[in-house]
Amino acid sequence: MKNLIATIVCFLLLLPAISMAQQEVCLHSDAGSITPAGVMGSHTHHKGSWMFSYQFMQMHMQGNLSGADVIESGYILDHYMMAPQSMDMQMHMLGAMNAISDKLTLMGMLPYLRNQMQMVDRMGMTSAMHSSQLGDISLSALYSLRKTHQSSLQLNVGLGFPTGSIDESASIQHGHMHHEMEMCLPYLMQTGSGTLSLLPALTYMGVKKTFSYGLQASGKLPLGDNKRDYRPGTQLTLNSWAGFQQNKWLGYSLRLEAMEGLKLRGQNAELDPMMSPAADAMNSGGRKLSTYLGAALKIPKGSLKGNRLALEYGIPLYQQVNGIQMQDRGSLIASWQYSF
Ligand SMILES: [Cu+2]
Structure with missing residues (x-):
């Protein structure tokens, strides 16, 4: 609730800027x-x-x-050998788009992921795990069903390829035996899904003078079991946003994102589900509602014309997980685009 109020206050602070010179937008x-x-x-x-x-x-x-309730590490350590404390996930993604015709644009994306997780065990000893690898490369066809100056409706059909890793492991000190042991990292620490995924999306956008709005439903549907005998859960996302273009250079946005993740199917036999909640396939999937505030700077003329920088920061308003999972505390997204 505090988060929601903070977001609304931030948006209200932007309002004075809105009353200044304005730039009409066209789709x-x-x-x-x-x-x-x-x-x-x-x-x-x-x-x-x-x-x-x-x-x-x-x-x-x-x-x-646990579900929607915050729980202490002690509760987790009654059931598991280790309890996750914090996790940071970073993604660097390169993208390219090329329009084959006015109706059809092809899009390719190449992600690189870095994950880090801190854990604590029953003796109070902390440890960290890292992974950094290529993620799943995707190729999509974006088809414009309808496009006018004021509105557009677009269908995407894409495929995610299993170029990401599902073999990330770490060597850990095993108990008091003093020998190192190579251990498979939990599901969340892997950078790929290990299987082909279907990536459909439907996007509607509209503009009215200086305001724009949009609605996008998208999904990531893993199509088969991977070689480690599991299939990541299907993810469905609904995004809605409103944007305001202050002038030729500057725009702001407010976005709401609802996500539903289904449970992972199967399990990786190399992972001991008693090790930590993150290694237990039962603790996967859930739902989340997040809000994001954004700003974008576009260069409309000169030698840097076509460049655009955009920034977004978001926090969850509500999160409910299946079983026991970590709590999302916020995401930062920055992007650079160049079109010509
Ligand atoms: Cu583009």
Whole structure:
């Protein structure tokens, strides 16, 4: 609740800026530049044009939830050997878009992930795990079903390829035996899904003078079991946002994101589910409602024309997990785009 109030206060502070000079937006020329940093594949391009992008995403998790309730490490250590304390997930993603025609744009994305998790055991000893690897590369076809100056409706069909790792491991000191042992890292620490995924999305955008709004439903549906005998849970995301273009350079956005994750199916036999909640396949999936505040700077003229920088910061308003999982404390998203 405190988070929600803070967000509303921040947005109200932006209002004075809104009363100054304003810039009307048009979906034919601005479609790519009025979407918040964290929304992907929202627009198509004009035939023959390109867009290159880099996106940085950082999510911080701290503490644990059982369902929607905050729980202490002691409770977890009654059931598991270790309790996660905090986790940071970073993603660097390169993207390219090319319009084959005015209706059809192709998009490719190449993510690189870095994960870090801190844990504590029953003796109070802390330890950390790291992983950094390529993620799942994706290729999508973005098809414009309808596009006018005021509104657009677009269908995406994409495939995620299992280029990410599901073999990340770490050597740990095993008990008092003083020997090192190679151990598979928990599901969340892996950088890939290990299987092909279907990536559908439907996006509606509208503009009215200086205001824009959008709605996007998207999913990531893993299509098979991977070689470690599990299948990551299907993820469904619903995004809605409102944007305001103050002038040719500057725009703001407020976004609401609802996510539903299904349970992971199967289990990795190399992982001991008693080790920690993160290694237990039962503790996967859940739902989350988050809000993001964003700003974007677009360079409309000169030698840097076509460049755009966008920033978004978001916090969960509500999070409910299946079983025991870590609590999301906030995400920062920064992106750079260049189109020509
Ligand atoms: Cu684009």
